[in-house]
Amino acid sequence: MDKGIDRPPLPPPGSARPLDYVFLLRPMILVPVWTFYLLGAWHGQNISGIPTDPLSLFFGMTAFTLMLGAAYIVNQITDREADRANNKLFLLSHGIITIKGAWIEASLLAAASIAIGIFLLPGRFLIILLISMVLGILYSVEPVRLKRRPVLDIASNAIGSGIVNTLAGWTASGASLDGYIVLLPYILAVSSVHMVTALADIGGDRDSGLMTSGVALGRRKGMILATVLMAGASIACMRVGNRPALYATLLSLPLMAIMIRAGKRKPDQTRILLPAIVSTVVFSLTAVFFFPFYLPFLVTIVLLTRLYYSRRFGIKYPSL
Template sequence: MPRLASWPDLVVVHRLQFPLPVNYLCYAVWGCGFATGDAARILEPAVLAAILANLLLIIGPLALNVAIDMPTDTRHADKGYLAIAAARLGRRRALALSWTEMALGLLTTAGVGLGRDRWWPLAIAAAIVGAQVLYNVEPVRLKRRGLLGSTAFGVASVGFPALLGYTATGTSLDTTVWLIFTGAAVLSVGRTVWWAIPDHAADAETGVMTPAVRCGPVRALGVACLLLQAGLFLLGWGLWRRYGPVWSVLGLAVHALFLGRAIRQLSQTARRNPPTAGVLLRRTLPVVTLGEVVLTVIAFAA
């Protein structure tokens, strides 16, 4: 008799293993922080609704991805636990949860529009759902279309949520904010390419043509490093213009450390010994989390 789904299975299917929830919370509140610089504004109904919507629109698509990727994850030594958790929960139930969470995210942003006559959050929420559906679902399934898929996922997971939160405050966007959010989104795209390096063999076996499958792990990691450098440049430029050089250096420091680690992984990958998904999650991803926390502090305190 199969074991029934449990709370830990829900955590795994929604990719809520530490430190990932900290990242999601940062992305959910960045918009408010960079728009107002005032943590008290989080308690405003429109802003609170946008943060809740962001969280739903981040974890919902992750559950969709895990449910759809079950055939691939069963072939992956490090990610088999995702397929097991999804199987215990039930693929149909995981898909239903995902669609429900995304629908609730859309409804929540519609409430912001109706209550405050701010409709940009709903438009951006629709863009998040659209990008994530195109990334995951056939016949388009951008995930198997190389860098286009990494771009869709990276922007929908970080750049769009920041914009959603920002527009919910009613504050007008300026050039510095565009630079900051674009830089953060490009960093996210680079990390998406990087994150798929350990999945190379399983993705190739199931026809998921990620950059690592199309170009090989070494070239894909090189592309990821170039994207990370571009993201750092844009982010640093925006932070410098908005807050000055000191805050810019602080905001870039940890992300630059992550780039250094990714560059060091090039030689390891060239020796056909790329880092495993478990190592990336436990040892390298916490560096990203620290960098996102620092940016959150800057947004509210600088």
């Protein structure tokens, strides 16, 4: 989870390096994308009883990563004033990468994603990619810009990450849509985590005129809603028989409940984000249990991200 960071002076505007364009995709917030994609794939495989083709899993994950990376770049373009106020996402908010360069990269990523969908994946997956692209535009770009609309900002994330994301993995597994109801809890879990991340950005979003759910509810009410949503996810897990998600949601719940008290005062961003970070870690470890290769992949991403931010900006990120 990206958050505001105390840091030394930044590189000057227009001084982008090749690696900057890689990390403009925000690998750390792609972690939940990969996690829920893999969980969707496992559920599809488990329901159908058919082993997932590794190549389909790989191409699907690659295509979905490219499309979501493009969406995150567009979001940074439109959010750069709020990101500057929140002291985060320096590459665009502080002009290190130009807006033109960012638009070009986003367009190339989306085109590459669609090309993979057309030539290497089933038609259903291409539809999922196109839905993701449309959602990304609606979330970030005026006049709709769902991010600045309370409730709809959470709902769009629930649809994008809780439904479309897991459905991408499910489709890559080769399973039919029969039994997809087992993924229902992820919609509520994603909504909960997004609510927490919105709380961390209240200050900058309010100053930038963005009426997000975090701004509308405030920290305490927002954390209560996040806790209720995660509890709802736990109940949904029991109703649909999703035991992996049940364990993950139950492990995430206590910290969210504890953080409700923190809403009475103004905690720092690290403390606000802690429930979201812990939830992401718990769900990711659940995915690791089913796909062991995912652990070294995650460790590599975290280490490379930490090395990049240390060398490029002189800061420790990610960190608790």
